[in-house]
Amino acid sequence: MTNDTKPKLSVVIPLYNEQANVAALFDRLFNTLGTLPLPWEVVCVNDGSKDETLELLLKEREGRKGMVVVDLARNFGQHSAVMAGFKISRGDWIITMDADLQNPPEEIPRLVDAFQKGHDLIGTIRQGRKDSLFRKFASRITNRLITRMSGISLMDFGCMLRGYSREVVDGILKNPEYRTFIPALATFFARNPTEIPVRHEERTGGSSKYSILKLLSLQLDLMLGFSLWPLRILFFVGTIVALLGLILGLVILALRLYFGTGWAAEGVFTLFAVLFFIVGGQFFALGLIGDYIGRIFQAIRKRPNYVLRETYRDE
Ligand code: UDP
Ligand code: MG
Numbered sequence: 001m002t003n004d005t006k007p008k009l010s011v012v013i014p015l016y017n018e019q020a021n022v023a024a025l026f027d028r029l030f031n032t033l034g035t036l037p038l039p040w041e042v043v044c045v046n047d048g049s050k051d052e053t054l055e056l057l058l059k060e061r062e063g064r065k066g067m068v069v070v071d072l073a074r075n076f077g078q079h080s081a082v083m084a085g086f087k088i089s090r091g092d093w094i095i096t097m098d099a100d101l102q103n104p105p106e107e108i109p110r111l112v113d114a115f116q117k118g119h120d121l122i123g124t125i126r127q128g129r130k131d132s133l134f135r136k137f138a139s140r141i142t143n144r145l146i147t148r149m150s151g152i153s154l155m156d157f158g159c160m161l162r163g164y165s166r167e168v169v170d171g172i173l174k175n176p177e178y179r180t181f182i183p184a185l186a187t188f189f190a191r192n193p194t195e196i197p198v199r200h201e202e203r204t205g206g207s208s209k210y211s212i213l214k215l216l217s218l219q220l221d222l223m224l225g226f227s228l229w230p231l232r233i234l235f236f237v238g239t240i241v242a243l244l245g246l247i248l249g250l251v252i253l254a255l256r257l258y259f260g261t262g263w264a265a266e267g268v269f270t271l272f273a274v275l276f277f278i279v280g281g282q283f284f285a286l287g288l289i290g291d292y293i294g295r296i297f298q299a300i301r302k303r304p305n306y307v308l309r310e311t312y313r314d315e
Contacts (some may be wrong), residue, residue: 007066009112014046015057015080018099018272020205022056027057029105030064036112037306041066047084048075073307078160078209079160079182080305088311090197092130094164096182100250101204102130103161111163114194121190122163123183125156126200138215142222146184161198179221224291241281248274
């Protein structure tokens with residue numbers, strides 16, 4: 001309704017090459033926000049788009065109140081963009097959503113209802129999810145994983161239409177972690193989380209910004225960023241591989257003694273197999289250790305999550 005006082009609600013939207021969706025998004029978003037009886041603001045974070053997204057955002061801003069446009073210096077990724085939006089936002093309630101209209105803006109009042117009931121973290125369950133089977137399968141595994149690690153049982157972490165109280169957002173922002181997965185991190189700071197069903201739609205325009213590679217790297221962030229159990233697996237796998245190597249070595253030695261050296265020439269291949277097995281295990285181990293060390297490195301450098309180029313806001 002009004003938005004000249006300090007906003008009660010902040011809607012944070014990361015945008016990366018979303019020129020095809022900007023117009024429809026803000027049409028629907030501002031229509032919905034207009035029906036809310038509380039002051040709000042919309043914080044749009046342009047995550048280094050290479051298309052016309054920023055220009056379109058600035059045009060949307062003209063003649064509109066309560067719209068903040070943040071321009072990041074380059075593409076930092078969805079979660080860093082949301083962090084930048086969190087930092088700039090001033091509302092007591094913060095709602096994040098995607099720019100591609102897969103999350104219908106019309107669902108926002110229902111999240112506001114949940115805030116009004118005193119919830120400080122509002123997750124959403126996508127009804128009739130419009131994504132590929134592969135994406136749905138990957139999500140199911142991810143959701144289980146986070147539930148196990150955080151001990152908080154929410155059903156769907158993948159939907160970015162979510163609500164966070166100011167306290168939860170401040171908790172998230174205090175985290176110096178270089179890369180993180182916001183919906184999972186939020187569960188550590190929430191006292192009264194809930195989950196509501198929301199509609200899910202096809203992407204309206206443009207294409208998904210997540211390639212399989214990006215999804216895998218998000219998955220790795222999740223696993224290594226939230227628990228140390230990969231290190232423990234490393235230990236077990238290391239032990240088992242080493243033991244297997246030892247046993248195989250003994251078997252080959254025994255066979256060689258029994259069959260004589262004639263057999264051993266063919267055994268060369270077995271040895272190769274053993275070698276590959278062990279070397280493979282070592283590489284696996286090194287890769288994991290490397291990633292943890294990489295994280296320590298990032299944390300020590302305290303490199304910021306994002307770099308702001310410009311913020312466009314009223315006053
Ligand atoms: N996004 C972003 N930076 C990126 C990738 C994506 O800000 O590097 C934004 C994108 O513009 C969209 C949201 O994050 O608003 C979700 O991206 P997308 O729809 O491509 O993800 P999907 O729905 O396929 O999971
Ligand atoms: Mg999408």
